[in-house]
Amino acid sequence: MKTKKLIFFAVFFILVGSFTFSLNLHSPTWGFSLDLPVDYRFIDGNGRSRFSFENPQGARFDLIVYYASPGGVMPYASVEALALDVEASLNNSGYMYSFVYRGKNAVLLELSFTLPGTGPVAGWALAIELGNDSPGAIQAGAGSAEVPRPLLLALAYGPAWQFDLYVLHISALDSIAPEQRDLLAPGPITEFTFPRENRIRAPIFGLDLEAWIYEEDAEAAQALVDREFQVLRRFADAQNWQDAWIRFYRAIHRDSFDRLTDIAFQIERKLNVPAREKRDFAEQVLFWVQSFEYERDFLGSDFFNAITAATEGRGDCDSRAMLWAVVLQQAGIPAAMMVSRHFGHAMGLAELPGTGARFEVEGRSFLVAETTANVSIGLIEESVSVIDYWLGILFD
Numbered sequence: 001m002k003t004k005k006l007i008f009f010a011v012f013f014i015l016v017g018s019f020t021f022s023l024n025l026h027s028p029t030w031g032f033s034l035d036l037p038v039d040y041r042f043i044d045g046n047g048r049s050r051f052s053f054e055n056p057q058g059a060r061f062d063l064i065v066y067y068a069s070p071g072g073v074m075p076y077a078s079v080e081a082l083a084l085d086v087e088a089s090l091n092n093s094g095y096m097y098s099f100v101y102r103g104k105n106a107v108l109l110e111l112s113f114t115l116p117g118t119g120p121v122a123g124w125a126l127a128i129e130l131g132n133d134s135p136g137a138i139q140a141g142a143g144s145a146e147v148p149r150p151l152l153l154a155l156a157y158g159p160a161w162q163f164d165l166y167v168l169h170i171s172a173l174d175s176i177a178p179e180q181r182d183l184l185a186p187g188p189i190t191e192f193t194f195p196r197e198n199r200i201r202a203p204i205f206g207l208d209l210e211a212w213i214y215e216e217d218a219e220a221a222q223a224l225v226d227r228e229f230q231v232l233r234r235f236a237d238a239q240n241w242q243d244a245w246i247r248f249y250r251a252i253h254r255d256s257f258d259r260l261t262d263i264a265f266q267i268e269r270k271l272n273v274p275a276r277e278k279r280d281f282a283e284q285v286l287f288w289v290q291s292f293e294y295e296r297d298f299l300g301s302d303f304f305n306a307i308t309a310a311t312e313g314r315g316d317c318d319s320r321a322m323l324w325a326v327v328l329q330q331a332g333i334p335a336a337m338m339v340s341r342h343f344g345h346a347m348g349l350a351e352l353p354g355t356g357a358r359f360e361v362e363g364r365s366f367l368v369a370e371t372t373a374n375v376s377i378g379l380i381e382e383s384v385s386v387i388d389y390w391l392g393i394l395f396d
Helices: 079-090 135-140 163-174 188-193 217-233 241-259 261-271 278-290 306-312 317-330
Strands: 008-010 014-016 024-026 033-035 041-045 050-054 060-066 096-101 104-115 119-129 151-159 199-204 209-214 335-340 345-350 358-361 364-369 379-381 391-393
Touching: 033 241, 079 096, 079 104, 079 119, 079 151, 096 188, 104 188, 119 163, 119 188, 151 163, 163 188, 163 217, 188 217, 199 261, 199 306, 209 217, 209 261, 217 241, 217 306, 241 261, 241 306, 241 317, 241 335, 241 391, 261 278, 261 306, 261 317, 278 317, 278 364, 306 317, 317 335, 317 345, 335 358, 335 364, 358 391
Parallel strands: 014 358
Antiparallel strands: 008 379, 024 033, 041 050, 050 060, 060 151, 096 104, 104 119, 119 151, 199 209, 335 345, 335 391, 345 364, 358 364
């Protein structure tokens, strides 16, 4: 995305943006969340412990919760027992991998079986423990020695010959957050593929600071960006392209937030002096991201992951806006993004008082932050101020 150095001005009227939801689901009973690609539609289930979705190209996503009824016992004693039963029931010939996701036992199962009426099927399944603190788990007495945690089984699959569905299967499974605390952490498939094992000290660009990150963070974050860009490209000409864009940035935000925790902490400690107002702090962080080298990746997703942006000081407008929003959020300032396909541009949003250009999302008024030109918060270029061409993206 690009911008030009032209004349900037403060817009004192409210820019009204649009915000729509893709298939972003949360189970109040079991505490898990799911953010499927935008063309999946609910086709079957009881709305509580069993759900099935399908997209127009034949990609399927089935989700089942296994739990102990009050006074009863769990159908499966472990995720491994559940996965073995899936293997036997489907006569599956794929591989099985056990791992731990944020303190929860999990199994990733490669799917390769024959489905009557469909033929050879391929995909992946994830069996994972849910949290102990959801209403359903508490009612079942989960967490005790006698009653293990509820288990979630998710199967993402489709006709084996449709290789282009593979990225959808992985994206769908990785969107699962087994419990509330996982909503701002990398997904289970990303963590399995790039386990965070080695903590290192990394420089924070331009601030004479260092922060703790994991050695794998930048590579993992970029892999997620590139994968989700493949998903996004499927909707370039679709009517619901806005929903696809929202999901794309929402997935990147989820993956980035925890990775940036110490970077954000170190920045806040240095820039947010006690007497400084929140708007002043937001502006100091804005000046920092504005100092980055402007760089694009025309051969890939054209989005540099936020960890690379923070440590190497380079990136496009949307990677800077994402990084700026996360740093503000970690400092307790509500922040978001606005993007424009028409202008090929992105800017940051912050829920702060004061005058300046504003953009409204879901009834909330945000100050606009231009991240690629050396201007103060609330100042935007006149040529990109046409409100109908902007899309607001919330992260909370």
